[in-house]
Amino acid sequence: MKAIEFENVGKMYRLGRVGTGTLSHDLNRWWQTSILGKEDPYLRIGETNDRTVRGTSDYVWALRDISFSVEEGEVVGIIGKNGAGKSTLLKLLSNITAPTTGEIRYRGRIASLLEVGTGFHQEMTGRENIYMNGSIMGMTRAEITSKLDDIVDFAGVSRYLDTPVKRYSVGMSVRLGFAVAAFLEPEILVVDEVLTVGDAEFQKKAIGKMDDVAHQSGRTILFVSHNMASIKQLCKKGILLENGLLKFEGGIKETVDEYMTNSLKVSENVFYEDLEKAPGNEKMRVQSFVLLPLSGNELSVASGIHAQLKFKNFVPDIMLDVTIELFNAENVLVFTLFKQLTRDDSKVGFYTLEFDVPPYTLNRGKYSFRICFGLNNRARLYWGPLEHTFELEDVFDVDFSDCGRPGLLKPDYPINCCFEGK
Amino acid sequence: MKEEKQEWTRVITPKRHLLDVDIKSVWRYRDLIYMSVRRDIVVQYKQTILGPLWYLMQPLLTTIMFMFVFGGIANISTDGMPQPLFYMAGLLLWNYYSSCFNACSDIFGANAVVFGKVYFPRLVVPISSVISNLLKMLIQLGLFVAFYVYYAIKGAPICVNWSLLLFPFLVVMTALHAMSWGLIVSSLTTKYKDLKFLITFAVQLLMYATPIVYPLSAAPEKYRWILELNPLTPILEAFKYSCMGCGSLSWGGLLYSFVFMTVSLVLGIIVFSRQERTFMDTV
Numbered sequence: 191m192k193a194i195e196f197e198n199v200g201k202m203y204r205l206g207r208v209g210t211g212t213l214s215h216d217l218n219r220w221w222q223t224s225i226l227g228k229e230d231p232y233l234r235i236g237e238t239n240d241r242t243v244r245g246t247s248d249y250v251w252a253l254r255d256i257s258f259s260v261e262e263g264e265v266v267g268i269i270g271k272n273g274a275g276k277s278t279l280l281k282l283l284s285n286i287t288a289p290t291t292g293e294i295r296y297r298g299r300i301a302s303l304l305e306v307g308t309g310f311h312q313e314m315t316g317r318e319n320i321y322m323n324g325s326i327m328g329m330t331r332a333e334i335t336s337k338l339d340d341i342v343d344f345a346g347v348s349r350y351l352d353t354p355v356k357r358y359s360v361g362m363s364v365r366l367g368f369a370v371a372a373f374l375e376p377e378i379l380v381v382d383e384v385l386t387v388g389d390a391e392f393q394k395k396a397i398g399k400m401d402d403v404a405h406q407s408g409r410t411i412l413f414v415s416h417n418m419a420s421i422k423q424l425c426k427k428g429i430l431l432e433n434g435l436l437k438f439e440g441g442i443k444e445t446v447d448e449y450m451t452n453s454l455k456v457s458e459n460v461f462y463e464d465l466e467k468a469p470g471n472e473k474m475r476v477q478s479f480v481l482l483p484l485s486g487n488e489l490s491v492a493s494g495i496h497a498q499l500k501f502k503n504f505v506p507d508i509m510l511d512v513t514i515e516l517f518n519a520e521n522v523l524v525f526t527l528f529k530q531l532t533r534d535d536s537k538v539g540f541y542t543l544e545f546d547v548p549p550y551t552l553n554r555g556k557y558s559f560r561i562c563f564g565l566n567n568r569a570r571l572y573w574g575p576l577e578h579t580f581e582l583e584d585v586f587d588v589d590f591s592d593c594g595r596p597g598l599l600k601p602d603y604p605i606n607c608c609f610e611g612k
Numbered sequence: 613m614k615e616e617k618q619e620w621t622r623v624i625t626p627k628r629h630l631l632d633v634d635i636k637s638v639w640r641y642r643d644l645i646y647m648s649v650r651r652d653i654v655v656q657y658k659q660t661i662l663g664p665l666w667y668l669m670q671p672l673l674t675t676i677m678f679m680f681v682f683g684g685i686a687n688i689s690t691d692g693m694p695q696p697l698f699y700m701a702g703l704l705l706w707n708y709y710s711s712c713f714n715a716c717s718d719i720f721g722a723n724a725v726v727f728g729k730v731y732f733p734r735l736v737v738p739i740s741s742v743i744s745n746l747l748k749m750l751i752q753l754g755l756f757v758a759f760y761v762y763y764a765i766k767g768a769p770i771c772v773n774w775s776l777l778l779f780p781f782l783v784v785m786t787a788l789h790a791m792s793w794g795l796i797v798s799s800l801t802t803k804y805k806d807l808k809f810l811i812t813f814a815v816q817l818l819m820y821a822t823p824i825v826y827p828l829s830a831a832p833e834k835y836r837w838i839l840e841l842n843p844l845t846p847i848l849e850a851f852k853y854s855c856m857g858c859g860s861l862s863w864g865g866l867l868y869s870f871v872f873m874t875v876s877l878v879l880g881i882i883v884f885s886r887q888e889r890t891f892m893d894t895v
Contacts, residue, residue: 195620203893285624285731288889294624302730313655322651325644326730354658 191297193378193410194260194283199292201253201278252278253434256292260427263408265400267415267425267442269449274431276414280380283412298377298410301327303368310363312356316347319355323370337373344399345369365392372399379403382414400424418446418520450519450556460578465502474563474572476501477540481580484546490583491600494549499561500542505571510536511564512543519556524598530567550602553595554584634885638733648740653747667751671707675699682825691827691858694768700756701852702824705782708749709790709844710815715741716794717811720802720891727891734888735881738795742787749783760855775854775861782847789843789873795880799887823848827859840865843872 253275260266268276282289284302310319320341324334342348345365347358355363371379381400397420404411404424415421421428421442428445430438438448461478462468468475477500484494503510514527527545558579563571584600638645657663678699682688690698716738720727723737764770801807822844823831831839839845846865853859 282624285622286728287893289624289626291626295620295622297619297621299621300731311651311655313658314651318651318654322647325641325647326726326732328641328732329643331643331646 191262192259193262193264193298194296194412195294196256196258196283197293197295199253199256199279199282199289199294200251201275201282201287202249202290203252204249251290251434253282253289253431256431256436258429258436258439260410260412262297262410263404264427265404265411265413265425267413267421267428267445268431269418269421269428269445270431270437275434276431277382278434279431280382280412280414284380296378299328300378300380301371301374301376302380303371303382310355310367313354315354316342316351316358316366319366320370323367324374327371327374327376329374333374337375341366341369341373344373344395361392368396368399372396372403375407375409378410378412380412397424416521418450419522422446422520446520460576469572469574469577470501471572473505474501474503476561476576479559479576479578481578484549488583489580491552491554492549494551495547495580496544497546497559498542498544499576500540501563502540503536504538505565506536506538507534508532508536509534509566510571511567513562513564514545515560515562516552517558517560518598522598524552524557550600552582553597553600554582556581634733634735638735638739641732641736644732644736645740645743648736649744649747652741652744664751667748668755671700671703671752671755674703678703678825688826689830691829691852692769693852693856693858694763694770696759697756697763697768697770697856698827698852698858699825700759701855702822702848704749704752704756705786705848705851706819706822706824706844707752708745708783709786710819711745711748712742712787712790713794713797713815715745716791717797717801718808719794719798720887721798721808727888735884738791738884742791746783746787769857770855771857772855773853773857775850778850778854782851785847785869785873786844788877789847789869792873792877792880795884796876799883799891802887802891818842818844823852823859827852829860843869845869 256275256279268279270276278287280302281287282294283296284300311322314322317338320338321331321334324337325331342351345362345368347362347366350358350362355366358366379400400411400413401424403409411424413421413424425442428438428440428442429436430445430449438445459478459480461480462475465475465477468477470476478498479500480498481489482496482498483489484496485492489495510531512529512531516524516526518524529543531541531543556579559576560574561576562573565571653664657666660666662669675696679695683690683695683699719734719737727734760770797807797811801811821839821842823839828836828839828845828849846862846869849859850861850866853861
């Protein structure tokens with residue numbers, strides 16, 4: 191049986207000034223559609239939602255012609271770049287905003303974990319908030335009472351149950367919020383990137399719980415995440431969105447592969463002649479980013495990496511620092527480098543950063559860097575990806591029997607073995 | 613076909629019928645109403661010493677102020693009633709009206725975060741704020757009754773009459789007047805924010821266009837029709853008449869007020885439930 195069905199669903203937003211329209215546009219639209227019975231003059235065909243390309247119309251389709259259906263008990267991962275329409279899709283499904291075209295049908299109650307802890311009132315106690323949050327999701331008080339112990343147990347907040355939530359740590363409220371949604375047994379659970387918060391132990395617990403929810407109770411789950419590893423672990427089916435269009439639909443593995451081959455293209459070393467076009471903002475511009483093998487001619491697991499980054503700083507006399515993050519193709523953060531660059535004496539002009547990743551550190555695969563320039567260890571001057579993805583080839587020269595090892599890293603730590611006798 | 617037989621819980625379409633208002637699901641979410649009312653009451657006075665006593669301070673201080681300004685300086689008639697009683701009677705319903713109206717008219721603004729994350733019938737919010745304000749009003753009613761008994765013992769010329777039975781009806785009308793206009797205003801302010809400033813001002817003015825600090829009979833004949841156009845006038849007059857015997861009980865006026873209320877309530881709910889579907893895109 192089908193649990194959810196999307197039929198030609200589209201959602202249009204107006205760019206620029208806030209609102210679906212000015213009074214005059216509203217009046218014009220109303221005149222054209224209701225009185226003259228014409229097509230909506232502001233719905234232009236053919237405009238897709240691509241952030242990087244400036245459209246000709248003020249109106250963009252955040253989603254267009256989306257049709258798919260989800261069987262009961264299926265766990266579906268929704269994948270796509272930022273701005274591809276993933277969150278819009280979930281918002282339409284959870285009835286928060288209405289579609290512009292098409293029809294959505296579903297069966298059962300929907301609870302969304304769009305952001306856990308929504309509706310938590312800081313002054314109310316944990317217990318009161320559980321009831322409040324549960325009833326927002328459409329549960330009755332009796333239902334909540336019967337689940338209360340499980341929720342408190344899972345969240346691990348039993349000692350603080352009668353303490354106002356404002357005294358909770360962020361982690362505690364996140365755990366509580368997740369627990370409420372996960373235990374209240376809606377027929378359809380919508381999850382948007384919640385697992386990026388909380389500590390590692392909780393993330394594991396949360397994924398485990400979602401696994402349970404999905405596989406044992408037969409509930410339907412829609413899951414949005416940038417973390418391909420957890421998507422692959424949880425979901426059976428995948429939907430790939432690109433610029434508001436449904437690009438691919440199928441098994442989760444195929445969908446993730448499709449996404450990764452298309453979105454992560456290995457790029458050459460980057461150099462921007464025109465600083466205006468370089469990644470950055472009015473405070474910081476990254477002019478070039480070059481990766482070279484430490485040894486040999488090409489990047490590989492064994493070659494190591496020598497990275498050179500040239501950037502221009504426009505802010506004088508600040509304490510400048512840099513954070514460099516490395517992500518793998520599944521968007522898992524592999525490591526973070528941090529360096530204090532100046533002490534209140536930054537100069538306007540070009541700086542060059544260099545760093546090495548030693549051989550036999552990273553496993554084969556595609557990687558990309560993200561960079562963050564900070565001010566006084568606190569404020570963020572610029573934060574964004576370096577439009578640069580590179581691939582490390584595997585090498586098999588360590589041992590003849592080596593044919594690729596799983597894992598994020600591929601270290602070459604020596605293992606000693608000696609025979610101790612009979 | 614199997615698909616044909618399938619029953620959907622909900623079908624979301626771009627446009628809904630004008631009168632397609634989800635009253636049934638409001639009932640399903642009655643526990644949420646209960647919880648929100650509880651929250652409103654509990655949260656307001658957490659970490660205060662006087663707690664709900666604050667509900668009494670406001671009408672008490674306003675009454676004293678009115679006695680000073682309108683009774684003392686401006687010397688406006690109170691129809692022979694003791695001043696505190698007269699002002700308090702007016703303020704009781706007026707405060708209920710204005711607090712309901714203010715709460716309802718900022719629904720989308722105040723709840724944007726929650727509305728952006730979860731769906732529930734949005735009508736739950738105005739309904740629960742009307743109820744929690746009702747509780748507040750009942751506490752203030754206690755104060756009024758205390759003063760009333762005091763003056764009755766002292767022998768003030770006040771007399772209760774049968775029309776006091778209308779009181780619950782008057783309260784409900786006050787609440788629905790406030791809610792319906794609150795809904796209309798809240799729907800409009802999501803798009804055109806300048807209305808918000810206008811409205812705060814308008815509510816202040818409306819108080820003076822309602823017989824609270826003066827009896828309707830004291831208004832000049834020439835301008836009385838303006839006051840009578842105000843749908844709150846007959847309600848306040850009827851309340852003062854029923855508990856003190858001053859003012860007037862006008863069935864015609866009450867009928868007008870009732871019709872006015874019904875029309876604006878229907879309009880308010882329609883406008884509101886249309887707005888709730890797309891407001892996230894405009895806020």
